[in-house]
Amino acid sequence: MAGNSIGKAFVVTCFGESHGKCIGVVIEGCPPGLPLSEQDIQIELDKRKPATSSISTQRIEEDKAEILSGVFNGYTTGAPICIVVWNKNIDSEPYELVKEKPRPGHADYTAHLRYDGFNDYRGGGRFSGRITVAYVMAGAVAKKLLKTLNVEILAHTVQIGSIKVSKKISYEEIRNNVYKNDVRCADLHMAALMVEEILKVKRDGDSLGGIVECIALNYPAGIGDPIFDSLDADIAKIMFDIPGVKGVEIGAGFTAASMKGSENNDAYIIKGGAVLTETNNCGGILGGLSNGMPIKARIALKPTPSIRKKQKTINLKHMQETELTLSGKFDPCIVSRAVPVVEACMATVLADHALRLGKIPQTKAYCDKL
Amino acid sequence: MAGNSIGKAFVVTCFGESHGKCIGVVIEGCPPGLPLSEQDIQIELDKRKPATSSISTQRIEEDKAEILSGVFNGYTTGAPICIVVWNKNIDSEPYELVKEKPRPGHADYTAHLRYDGFNDYRGGGRFSGRITVAYVMAGAVAKKLLKTLNVEILAHTVQIGSIKVSKKISYEEIRNNVYKNDVRCADLHMAALMVEEILKVKRDGDSLGGIVECIALNYPAGIGDPIFDSLDADIAKIMFDIPGVKGVEIGAGFTAASMKGSENNDAYIIKGGAVLTETNNCGGILGGLSNGMPIKARIALKPTPSIRKKQKTINLKHMQETELTLSGKFDPCIVSRAVPVVEACMATVLADHALRLGKIPQTKAYCDKL
Amino acid sequence: MAGNSIGKAFVVTCFGESHGKCIGVVIEGCPPGLPLSEQDIQIELDKRKPATSSISTQRIEEDKAEILSGVFNGYTTGAPICIVVWNKNIDSEPYELVKEKPRPGHADYTAHLRYDGFNDYRGGGRFSGRITVAYVMAGAVAKKLLKTLNVEILAHTVQIGSIKVSKKISYEEIRNNVYKNDVRCADLHMAALMVEEILKVKRDGDSLGGIVECIALNYPAGIGDPIFDSLDADIAKIMFDIPGVKGVEIGAGFTAASMKGSENNDAYIIKGGAVLTETNNCGGILGGLSNGMPIKARIALKPTPSIRKKQKTINLKHMQETELTLSGKFDPCIVSRAVPVVEACMATVLADHALRLGKIPQTKAYCDKL
Amino acid sequence: MAGNSIGKAFVVTCFGESHGKCIGVVIEGCPPGLPLSEQDIQIELDKRKPATSSISTQRIEEDKAEILSGVFNGYTTGAPICIVVWNKNIDSEPYELVKEKPRPGHADYTAHLRYDGFNDYRGGGRFSGRITVAYVMAGAVAKKLLKTLNVEILAHTVQIGSIKVSKKISYEEIRNNVYKNDVRCADLHMAALMVEEILKVKRDGDSLGGIVECIALNYPAGIGDPIFDSLDADIAKIMFDIPGVKGVEIGAGFTAASMKGSENNDAYIIKGGAVLTETNNCGGILGGLSNGMPIKARIALKPTPSIRKKQKTINLKHMQETELTLSGKFDPCIVSRAVPVVEACMATVLADHALRLGKIPQTKAYCDKL
DSSP: OOEEEEEEEEEEEEETTTTEEEEEEEEEETTTTOOOHHHHHHHHHHHHSSSSSSSSSSOOOOOOOOOOOEETTEEOOOSEEEEEEEEOOOOOOGGGGHHOOOOTSHHHHHHHHHHTTTSOOOOGGGGGGGHHHHHHHHHHHHHHHTTTOOOEEEEEEEEEEEEOOOOOOOHHHHHHHHGGGGBBSSSSSHHHHHHHHHHHHHHHOOBBBBEOOOOOOOOTTTTOBBTBBBBBHHHHHHHHHHTTEEEEETTGGGGGGGSHHHHSSSOEETTTTTTEEESSSOOOTTTEEEEESSSEEEEEEEOOOOOOOOOEEEEEEEEEEEOOOSSOOOOOOHHHHHHHHHHHHHHHHHHHHHTTTTSSSSSSSTTTTO | OOOOOOOOOSSSEEETTTSSSSEEEEEEOOOOOOBHHHHHHHHHHHHHSSOTTTTOOOOOOOOEEEEEESETTTEEEESSSEEEEEOOOOOOOOGGGHSSSTTTTTSHHHHHHHHTTOOOOGGGGGGGGGGGGHHHHHHHHHHHHTTTOOEEEEEEEEEETTEEESSSOOOHHHHHHGGSSSTTSSSSSHHOOOOOOHHHHHHHTTBBOOEEEEEEEEEOOOBBBTTOOOHHHHHHHHHTTTEEEEEEEEEEEEEEGSSSSHHHSSSEEEEETTEEEESSSSTTTTTTEEHHHHHHEEEOOOOOOOOOSSSEEEETTTTEEEEOOOOOOOOOOOHHHHHHHHHHHHHHHHHHHHHTTTOOOSSGGGTTOO | OSEEEEOOSEEEEEEEEESSEEEEEEOHHHOTTTTTOOOHHHHHHHHHOOOSSTTSOOOOOOEEEEEESSSETTTEEEEOOOEEEESSSOGGGHHHHOOOOOSSSSSHHHHHHHHTSSSSSSSGGGGSSHHHHHHHHHHHHHHHHHHHTOOEEEEEEEETTEEOOOOOOOOOOHHHGGGGGGOOOOOHHHHHHHHHHHHHHHHOOOBBBBEEEEEESOOTTTTTTTBBBBBBHHHHHHHHSSEEEEEEEEETGGGGGGGGGGHOOOOEETTTTEEEEEEEETTTEEEEEEEESSSSEEEEOOOOOOOOOOOOEETTTTTEEEEEOSSSOOOOHHHHHHHHHHHHHHHHHHHHHHHHHHHOOGGGGGTTTT | OSSSSSSSSEEEEEOOTTTEEEEEEEEOOOOOTOOOOHHHHHHHHHHHSSSSSSSSSSOOOOOOOEEEESSTEEEEESSEEEEEEEEOOOOOGGGHHHHHHOTTSSHHHHHHHHTTSSOOOOGGGGGGGGGHHHHHHHHHHHHHHHHTTOOOEEEEEETTTTTOOSSOOHHHHHHHHHGGGGTTTTTTTHHHHHHHHHHHHTTOOOOOEEEEEEEEESSTTTOOOOOBBHHHHHHHHHHHTTTTTTEEEETTTTGGGGGHHHHHHHOOOETTTTTEESSSSSTTEEETEOOSSSSEEEEEEEOOOOSSSEEEEEEEEEEEEEOOOOOOOSSSSOOHHHHHHHHHHHHHHHHHHHHHSSSSOGHHHHHHHH
């Protein structure tokens, strides 16, 4: 059975390992006639690159996208689009250690069991955060498709460790600030505190997690496939497919659990001829269907499991308890790098569902607006 | 495109509407030879019935399961199992109102858009909480399959409105207490407070949400289908398919976002020859794969949107703002009724993934333990 | 893993056994707003009924369609449509014999192995021709959908045993004659000979097979999903899902193997502003895509395996060779009853592919022509 | 919607175009621990290469397989296996002609409609026989998996144009002779006549079709997923996905239509403790399930549509009738090159179904026999 594909109308299939030849993606279902270039993919990939600062890993990943199929004369053809990034700057040596001593918080142990010891453990192999390169490439195509519907996707860091953004953030602040600071935070003041916090734990050989918020604007109302392919269910699923994600909430999320119905219900109003809601506790989704309001999700990421601090683990070969001290290039916090990945995942689901219902049609007319 | 099916090896397809003839489910992929009776289904369905107390809806649902196919001489045959519950005690009259005036917080408006006005709006139609009857019936079969692996699934209410269970709850307390009180809470003291809270908002014509925790014990390690069919992703997806769910977290969940790596990582230990972890912040899942520890999820439910309090809404026909005052039988809190549904959904995903990897085989030998 | 569903946009899931409670089908993906009644289904079901003549089985099947979900106020709602036929007139007694002695040519032996002895063997269970009731019900919905595109589907018997229709048959003859004779043959002269042939083998306790041709008119050009969901591949697949089918050919089919390219290629011409081909050896499909010409398939059915003549078989319990003499109600030839089934299967595939590409849209506008 | 994937447990996704950068395939679901090298793939690819004789195209395709992912230290890891062949020796110039003048018998016209004029028309693009490189690569992996069950797959040419193999061919003759002659025929005498026939039509600028027979030995009994994923249905589907296929029959196929039940039914016998059948008219499949006898299919291929003879066609730009005279490198007969493709397709379906039922398990134990 295969778990490397997602989507029904916009189908994304991933392949590749952290220290293998490449990370790749095959995208099926993109209608013909969409202008698409390697540069379109590159722009999104570049957002995922580690910040050129002290807070990030030193593995330099060039990450140049190469389109192998599905694009001809600058337009998609309707055939599957394969895009790869060739892996470079690989140093697999430190991973010989984890072959026998699984890192706590990582998939080393579970992958060893699941794949009967044959999994490629180098760099985390198929379980590395590096596979999100594929998600971002698929998301780049999805984003371009969604542009034909005028949909905009905005993600930003709202928490790192104990530092939380508490003031209300405008869409404009997200647009302007996120890619101007190393932690992808729209509140520049908190961004500075977050960097400080990261540097502190980095010195301790420790790591931090955080929360990313993602908003999709202008997504048409009435899209989704209940019961089981509810829009929120599909968003939650793909977000949990990002390594390190431990929680997803839509709209008011867990807060809704302590609200009363009269507080949580979003009253309908009419404004400029359009049906809106006064509040948006539902996060733009009711009954698994978009309601035309901004779609809002919050995604919780655990702290990077790779830390320099000494940890208790076991030796799988000798089946005995032991200790592990990791050396190598680890990000003390990957929340900032998850921001473009979360955007890409949101785009992938929204494009898939828009295509399912023919909201993005199969003829070139659909991209007249581009 | 169709969203009424879920699963790959254990495939569940739902049909039926709240005020239609029936709620039904077709289950494919159950191996032959499993002893299965209508009574097995009924036990689970009965858990979902409204409490016979003042806190619940007065719609009396008999909800008798009838197996239409796939079972012969008391055993599953390997053919699709269709099970239905015939709807009775239906009063659709109050719903003529919401045909034009969508209820805030409900799918009335989005369903109207999505289905071009042809959706069956009676009782919420396909968007009613009543469709979870189908989830419970599928879950009953899944649970029986999982018993062959000795897997046990426990769900319980941990929060209703502002009342939260704060003390540590043992598995034994869950087993003993949950179905002994009307709110399905394992802490009997808090249960009493929750009932009080519900009665209070009920008097105000308002409603409450809450949080359900679900634990799966003894699920074998090394199960799951990364990347996109990660076990946690599939759990999150199915939980979001339950009407009213706004958040899902696995293990430490959102709390993990403010922990350090050294705190969040679960150290491996060996106990009685088995590999365990000291803590279980990962909630039994690492890299999308089970690690043998209890699988833990928490599910946030919003307050029931149907409230008696006057609300602002719009008239879809005249496209103008208006008010809505609902009368009818509404649960002021559906959290307790979600408990068996959450259990069923967890069972469905776990059975599906165990079947995918052949952990439950296709021969009768698998149910020798029953 | 589950094999009881087919289609991607128009998804058909079957359940039920020959001697179980019912034969049922769940249809997902039918857009909202299609006028649909039980009578629409019944018309197609009635075509499948055994001829009221001496050539057919004496099992009287009332076969009344009952819609359980997905239709409200006479229109489809967009929710899954479940339709059942309740089994009646069941006599399972003769099948106790085949439990141990598998009938040659039937699935008795293979089903016993596949389902580890738990399959419902009564009346062939899940392997009975009776399951095609479900195909016909799904096809009835598909046909109605296709009417919105003006598509017409015509099937007719072209061979029974050694009696073959050799003269060219017009569409008008198919429309007029097929349901006027017991063998569903458009050539009334050959129809009479076929009946004679059947009566002869019936007297001998033997059976006959035959060939059904199916034509779809007015299906729009440019529909299909190569590579693997080619229109011809999907037609072939569903036809082989009809019990007894042993061969499928499209257009010139096997004859094309002995033609030259210059003979087989269909020259393009323009007629009345439309692109047509002079010949139609490709059977309306090129590269897995419709070309606007009539879609033509021929389906070979083996002779009914249930015969009264004594046959060699084995006793599965004692694992020794033995003999088998069947008594019971058997059709000496099921070709005529396959005709509406073949039509239904063709309709199911064509509707699925038209929906995939949005050629039948998701709004009620699509059925303005009905 | 996407049609570039096939299979449920062994999932094959293809990408690439005839004159694009590469032809590629992603294979999901191959269990970990299978020894696999590029050489394993190359052996199969080499069988597909044009014969080095006068009967074939002069396009020299090096076709070197490169494994991009899913294999580590010589074994499959359980992760998706991506394999590509880089296209070389491309001359797209002749195809500028067919951009406006669709070749009769080709997908030029239908692809133009389906993809709104954006399809890559060079070399037939996605509709070229060249895409079968991907099928062969997937089949190579499938064959290796099937070896663990001792399954052997044999295909051979039984007809080219009017030259038919009439004598009974032994498995030994197929094994020994097929890859020793340019037309992949097991009857060396007929092979010589076939070559002669091809040379004759080649001189005339014409082309020929033919029939390939495919046999799978030792496939275990009781495998298949009725109703809709019947083994024969899935075989038929994948065979029709090979460009140029117009007919598929299983066992006696179309001949069964004129047999009597008493002739067509295969009597069960016991031989050496095993259940066999005296004849094999069913072609190893009953009720969509394997019965342990050799699986037999026959596949009809139409003559190559690309011929040098002048043909009638239309000019799509000016919408008027015109003529077309092709120049370029065309195979006058592709039947021989279809032989390894048919083998690969058969292997892909059989491996998929064996994996679905766990007949090939998920642990390395399964390949102990290799």
